[in-house]
Amino acid sequence: MSRTRRAVLATTAAVGIGGVAGCLGNGGPPDAPVNGDSDADVTVTIYEDFSCPYCQTFKLQVYPDLESQYIEPGEIRYEHRDFPNPVNEKWSWEVASAAREVFEDTGNDAFWTFASDIYEHLGSYTYDVIEEVANDAGADGGAVREAAEEEQHRSVIEDNKSHGESNDVAGTPAVFVDGEQVEFYESDDFVMMALEQTTTAIENALE
Incomplete structure (x- = not known):
């Protein structure tokens, strides 16, 4: 996938290494959906916008390798946080709210299924699609649809975004590995670059 310098700066401006600057107030960020061993020594955190095409590419083409190499063996704790840029003023927030409803109502497994499968429909999101994908993930599709339509979890999503900004x-x-942001750079092959940079950071943390 070719990436222009403008795309790197404007769409995936998560470039450079940044340390954790703190939590929201005194209570910390909202609970995050977690995959892998919740007690693993290494934590990988990803901030995503469900309307971002690079997030789609990461989830569908990079995440499966991370899952097989590190998540399924229990070597890392992998957590999701919402960060609507927003790429799309409507769906960036509404799909995030739908995903949050899946997590809060049905749990981690259903969330990760929904969060991957919904990306297959990026560019053609509808409430019917959200409901169908939620049902297929084992959630209450009607409730998830309503959560999207009414943005029921917007305040939680805003808290996640504020935590990311901090x-x-x-x-x-x-992507952060144990609080250090993974450096993504301009590349003609985003998948290779993102996988290489993320796995290198994880391997260094596991040493």
Whole structure:
């Protein structure tokens, strides 16, 4: 996938290494959907916008390798946080709200299924699609649809975004390994670059 310098700066401005700058107030960020061993020594956090094409590419083409190499063996704790840029003023917030409803109502497994499968429809999101994907993930599709339509979880999503901003997140996808932001750079092959940079950071943290 070819990426222009403008795309790198404007769409995936999560470039450079940034340390954790703190939490929201005294209570910290909202609970995050977690995959892998919740007690693993290494935590990988990704900030995503469900309307971002680079987030779609990361989830569908990079995440499966991370899942097989590190998540399924229990070597890392992998957590999702919403960060609507927003790429799309409507769906960036509404799909995130739908995903949050899946997580809060049905749990982690259903969330990760929904969060991957919904990306297959990026560019053609509808409430019917959200409901269908939610049902297929084992959630209550009607309730998830309503959560999207009414943006029921917007305040939680805004808290996640604020937490990301406090950690110098400026665009998506932004990946952190144990609080250090993974450096993504301009590349003609985003998948190869993102996988290489992320796995290198994970391997260094596991040493």
